[in-house]
Amino acid sequence: MDVLQQTPERATVRRRALAAVAAAAAVLLALAAGVLAGWAPQVRLDEALSTALYAGDDRSALHGALLEVLTTPGVAWFRVVVSLPVLFWLGARRAWRTAAWVVTANVLVAPLTTLLKEAVGRVRPAFEDGGASYDTLSFPSGHSSGIATLVTIALVLAWPRLSPARRRLALAAGVALAVLVGLTRTWLGVHFLSDVLGGWALGVGWTLLMASAFDALPGGRAALPAREAS
Numbered sequence: 001m002d003v004l005q006q007t008p009e010r011a012t013v014r015r016r017a018l019a020a021v022a023a024a025a026a027v028l029l030a031l032a033a034g035v036l037a038g039w040a041p042q043v044r045l046d047e048a049l050s051t052a053l054y055a056g057d058d059r060s061a062l063h064g065a066l067l068e069v070l071t072t073p074g075v076a077w078f079r080v081v082v083s084l085p086v087l088f089w090l091g092a093r094r095a096w097r098t099a100a101w102v103v104t105a106n107v108l109v110a111p112l113t114t115l116l117k118e119a120v121g122r123v124r125p126a127f128e129d130g131g132a133s134y135d136t137l138s139f140p141s142g143h144s145s146g147i148a149t150l151v152t153i154a155l156v157l158a159w160p161r162l163s164p165a166r167r168r169l170a171l172a173a174g175v176a177l178a179v180l181v182g183l184t185r186t187w188l189g190v191h192f193l194s195d196v197l198g199g200w201a202l203g204v205g206w207t208l209l210m211a212s213a214f215d216a217l218p219g220g221r222a223a224l225p226a227r228e229a230s
Contacts, residue, residue, distance in 0.1 A: 024201040028116075034194065054189040078150075095224070138192065141182070143191075144185060148204050151203075160227070182200065
């Protein structure tokens with residue numbers, strides 16, 4: 001397939017990605033506005049679900065350790081460890097533009113999340129062995145934005161190399177992992193539902209925006225080539 005034939009497909013992919021970025025930004029802004037305004041329906045739902053899902057101050061040490069393990073994919077060091085082999089592989093292929101996108105999306109999502117936390121200023125849930133033990137702010141969830149970033153990077157990178165069936169499996173696995181990490185934040189009592197949803201929206205929107213900026217979307221200059229059919 002020549003470049004002229006690819007151009008409409010690339011344009012379609014880019015439009016869809018930017019539409020997803022806009023949708024994610026709208027969700028993030030709407031949730032932030034609800035928190036800042038103290039919108040009663042959102043606050044009530046957050047508090048009710050937070051109380052219902054919290055694992056409890058009296059949870060066992062084993063239960064707490066399990067939740068900490070399950071929430072780990074959302075932390076920054078986990079993203080670094082997972083990304084390093086990929087970056088070495090990209091370096092061996094001299095895919096510098098692709099590597100730059102992966103690094104930029106991965107590294108900058110954390111300070112961006114912190115900036116939003118400071119702008120919104122939401123305190124964490126007031127559970128004694130949960131959010132009350134944290135000094136940092138709550139909206140959006142850094143674990144949720146981190147795992148959404150990691151999953152989105154992996155899907156965008158792998159998409160051209162996967163068959164349609166494997167794409168569906170990869171998408172389902174990625175969504176399941178993001179949901180699991182998000183749930184652990186409420187089970188641990190350190191975030192409200194709005195925080196988790198906002199984190200997911202931030203991670204997905206930010207990563208797709210950077211993929212578009214670096215031309216790393218499928219079919220782009222920084223995308224991996226499609227696997228040739230055998």
